[in-house]
Amino acid sequence: MSTIVDVAKRAGVSKTTVSKILSGKQNVRPATLEKVNRAMKELDYIPSGPAQGMRTGRTRTIAVLLPEQFNYGYFEILHGIEVTVEANGYIMTVCSTGIHAERQMEYLREMVRRQVDGILFFSYNRVDKNIRYLMQINRKIPVVVMDNILADDEALSLVRVDGKSLTKKAAQYLIDRGRRRIGYIRYQQRDAATTERFEGYRAALKANGIRYDAKLVREAEFESHITSGFEHTRELMRLPEPPRAIMTATDMLAIGALNYLRDAKVKIPEQVCVMGFDDIPLCKWLTPKLSTISQNQFDVGRTAANLLFEQIAHPETGHRRIILPGDLVIRDTA
């Protein structure tokens, strides 16, 4: 590999001049520019990223930390992020921290080591220690948290949807249509975002004077969304008095529910309504088409990434919180 010195020699100038041209030519004679460009081309010169990074402190890289390994639930978010990252001429690293606090911390440190210019932190669970570490990092490297719950005095940028009021709205919709016995499938892991959704469910019951029945609430595992949704729906339907509607914390769980109900020849929505959450693009291609709560994940990703780049460009402006709107999308299952 040739270096900036090789180029300089070949062009018959100093490395300073070459460097200037590299970082947006200013005050360079056209003739010099031409000479240097030719030399670069001839040597097929490519600057060294690490060397530039070391010198400038910037790497034109952002880190995206995901709560679990790639699955259908993330693609829209990633897509939104990717589009924005590319538009800004950046590159992104993607990795899954899992839900273990220790691993999250490790990856965070790794990203500091790599001197990424910004971090998009996406996690289901809220670990106080890690939030504190994020705040510490944030003094040097902009951080945007996605889909999590932060206290008002935690000075971090945040993008999320209002899962509670959206879920409440959806439950109200079902209740208005006469379904007072509503099952709910959430996750074992008491993560911030889906716990909030669950609270919306409870709030709706309360507002309508419906007694909360713990038997109607099931807890699925993260590792096998669809299968888990399938199995917990089976348990719900085997209840002496099965629910007339099933709400789930995510669309993935609802896909499992739909599959069980189909196999069990349950009529949807006549016998049982199903209501997902997320509105992943697949919903409208399922049979029957899934009614769900839309949170426009593409927008979540894009908004978070935009916010991050804003902070990279203007670190002096403080953190911001953005609550994205969402809506009910009624299709064939409710």
Added chain:
Amino acid sequence: MSTIVDVAKRAGVSKTTVSKILSGKQNVRPATLEKVNRAMKELDYIPSGPAQGMRTGRTRTIAVLLPEQFNYGYFEILHGIEVTVEANGYIMTVCSTGIHAERQMEYLREMVRRQVDGILFFSYNRVDKNIRYLMQINRKIPVVVMDNILADDEALSLVRVDGKSLTKKAAQYLIDRGRRRIGYIRYQQRDAATTERFEGYRAALKANGIRYDAKLVREAEFESHITSGFEHTRELMRLPEPPRAIMTATDMLAIGALNYLRDAKVKIPEQVCVMGFDDIPLCKWLTPKLSTISQNQFDVGRTAANLLFEQIAHPETGHRRIILPGDLVIRDTA
């Protein structure tokens, strides 16, 4: 941020000693080790990745280049890659080159600039110039190509499935069940992998003495897989003599086909069989469950990543080609 010098000062040793400890302690007195470790902890010292990268030439990063933006079709592959990357203590950058030759080239150069330790190149289309550039890069940085066609003398590692013979096998299956009029939905873009699949379709027809009918072949767009599958199925079914089976180049197209047939109240598989390609995890959760050609994408990703790490560890061993097995998965649509 504290540097290695700060640590050395605080521990009362030279930076050489600290550096030694950083890179796997060898010949260090326990007392010294202890002192240095304490100093590191107290200063919350994190080494500078760019500085290490500049010095060593290695970045513990691999680049994954994807042919298009994130969608359902990739997540299994990415998952397979991710698991392997993590097991090797690496980080990966992910980006979508699109199908434009120029952009592929740009990203490739960007990865050279960043001095990644390896490149996983995934692309539908075969651009001779870019393949040549990959071979040039490969002299310095290991490259593994995924799902593409390479000439025998192109010295690059490759992982793919045998799309031609698998598709031929699937078509034979349909023909054996009396379906001689078979539609095929491929892509406009004449990319290597799906063109090969199409050839399998033609080979099966030929082997069975069935005349090739161009009207039964449709060309979809990359940008809207499902929608495209929907629309082209409609066109096929509007033919004076519609097909009795529809094969598609990918499962995503088949999902669209399924949706059109459902809306049009066509009985599957009695009236029309549908056969996808890929076996994305979703297939078994669709209604009806999609019959398809399995290529175990998780394995493709994992195998490619493993091969890459092998080459990173032993650059002297030459390139390798791995053709992964696949199989017919008969479910409800054929």
Added chain:
DNA sequence: TTGTAGGCGTTATCAT
């Protein structure tokens, strides 16, 4: 407009 010189934080060579 261009060149000189120093330093970014680390590893590696060679002494001690």
Added chain:
DNA sequence: ATGATAACGCCTACAA
């Protein structure tokens, strides 16, 4: 077992 010193490739005052 530890330390002094010289790179690595680039950017950036400052000087010319």
